[in-house]
Amino acid sequence: MELNGKVTHFLVVSCVMAISGGLMFGYDVGITGGVMLMDDFLMKFFPEVYERKSWNPKDLDSIYCKYNDVKLQLFTSFLYLPGVLATLFASHSNREMGRKPTMVIAGVLYLTGLGFTVSAQYLCFLILGRFLSGWGIVMANQTVPIFLSEIAPSEIRHGLNITLTFISVIFGIIIASLVNYGNNQWIKFGWGWRLSLGLGGIPALILIIGCFFILETPNSLIERGCLQESKTVLRRIRGIDDIKEEYDEVYLKTCEKAVEHPYRNLFKRRNRLPLVIVALFQMFQQFTGINVVIFYGPLFFNTLGFGNEGSLISVIIISCVYLIATMISIYHFYDIGRRLLLVQAGVQMLLGLVGIAIILFFKVPDHSSGLGMTYEFLLVVLVCVFVSAFAWSWGALGWWIPPETFPVEASLAAQIFTSCVNLLFTFAIAQASLSMFCYLKFGIFLFFAGWVMVMTAFVIFFLPEMKDYPVAELSNEAWRNHWFWKKFDDENLPPRRRTRRTG
Incomplete structure (x- = not known):
């Protein structure tokens, strides 16, 4: 169905937030491998791995075991450990509070975890930070695509959502790889790994700040019974007054998905x-x-x-x-x-x-x-x-x-x-x-x-x-x-x- 509407600043900000959510995830995925390669990081938290890395290959049992360490793998895997609980929490939060509060919570959790990780002096705080950051990332990944799909006009919804979500994640991986390379080349004072991890907070900050410049989605308002407000929001998002046809479609689809026991x-x-x-x-x-x-x-x-x-x-x-x-x-x-x-x-x-x-x-x-x-x-x-x-x-x-x-x-x-x-x-x-x-x-x-x-x-x-x-x-x-x-x-x-x- 072809629907009229303008490209409003709400749509533009929503696209920026979708990109920042994808960058947040992609950057965190791409940054960890390079950080684990940094000598200062290994010396501080994984001295046995650093020692094996420094040895001559002839002195190792096998070069394939150079980085074999359960705790080192936890640094990566703990990002995904809270996944199931975080996904269920995000679902409940989206349903009861809406998309905006859920995205704010996601960004705050990620930044909190990042604070633990970047400032860590002990391994337990490093892993705790990864756990909290993972919770925030999973919530953002669950919510941002839903938010964008509900804000975007129907004629570009699918392509816009898929393009921004997937491409921004991979751009995040590329940016992280470039940051790791730059830190390896130019940062020689032992804090390069902290800088690499800390820069991941930029897209999270953009996500949080962006929430103050957007509106809740009409779908979310309908789910929570705010029907009149949902019509007002849809008019502001589209920049036109005649939204009856689109509103009826949104209302019908939202009701179809709103089953009692999903x-x-x-x-x-x-x-x-x-x-x-x-x-x-x-x-x-x-x-x-x-x-x-x-x-x-x-x-x-x-x-x-x-x-x-x-x-x-x-x-x-x-x-x-x-x-x-x-x-x-x-x-x-x-x-x-x-x-x-x-x-x-x-x-x-x-x-x-x-x-x-x-x-x-x-x-x-x-x-x-x-x-x-x-x-x-x-x-x-x-x-x-x-x-x-x-x-x-x-x-x-x-x-x-x-x-x-x-x-x-x-x-x-x-x-x-x-x-x-x-x-x-x-x-x-x-x-x-x-x-x-x-x-x-x-x-x-x-x-x-x-x-x-x-x-x-x-x-x-x-x-x-x-x-x-x-x-x-x-x-x-x-x-x-x-x-x-x-x-x-x-x-x-x-x-x-x-x-x-x-x-």
Whole structure:
């Protein structure tokens, strides 16, 4: 439906806030690997790791175990540990208080955690700060996309939300990589790691300040029974008086989603199939192995003989490739089709992972001192091959496909379930990656290659092509007509037998 309206300052500020929310998350994801590479940071909190890093490779049991430390992995994984509770809290806060207060709480929590982290003198405060920052990030990631989708005009809503959310996260990763490189080059006084982490507070401050210049969304006001105020807000957001048609649409959609028991409804018989699909997609996304590169890229390259500078430059190159590939996915997946993208990317990821494993097997023994320039270049190329394939497939589609499997009345609860499952698997991979690299060596990439084969086979045999269906019919017709999933459709299942109690 074409709706009239102006580009008001409320929409502009909302876009800025969406960008800041994505930057906050992306920056925090990208900054940790470079910080863990800094000698001053390791000396203060992880002296055993610093000692192993300083040794000659011949004196180590294996170079693959240089960074193997449970507490060091906690520095990364604790960002995702509060994920489930934070997601549920954000859902409750959005429903009871609205989008604006929830975003303010998210920003304050992130800044509080950042304060603990940047000023930490002991490991316990460092980890506590990561926990609080993770709580804030999860709340922001849950709320900012909802806020933007409810503020933006319907004709640009989907594209604007997806573009700003995904692109800003990757821009955050690139900025973090550049900051780490700059600190490694120019900050030599022992506080470079504090500066790297502290700069993450800038997008959080923008998010908090921006909340004082925006209005609550009409959808949120309708949810809480403020109908007259919601009409006034919609007029101000659009900059026009004639908002009846859009208001009726917003009111209808909000009422459709406002079920009495959303989580109980989510686990009804008709939603069990979508739940399975969602859980599998989130597990598959994490078991591609992408977070070994995104979280621990600098440590991975440094382990293989790259210097600090070479490791950080490699990560910058890979992050830029990630951005370009994501933009390809955003603007072309409707034309190409989800299945074709996922299958093609599965083959490409498999080639990249196996190629990396082969180089490590033949050229990086336990006491290797370096690959040499030719193989270093080839390794970066293979990582780029892998990352680009992930970015235009599971990176974006892993989030787009799950909501398309649920009916409207279960969509909000489904979004929360999707986030919870993803965060649980993200925590597990973040906590295990360096240990897996130590014990499996090159085999870690064969491990993930095996999973890529499994998920590609799943796509070939069990994922229907959705590009030929209207968005409104995806949750019904696309899955109901599939040769396998139609067996589990309510219309094809016998009714439950109900037994009457006697006596």
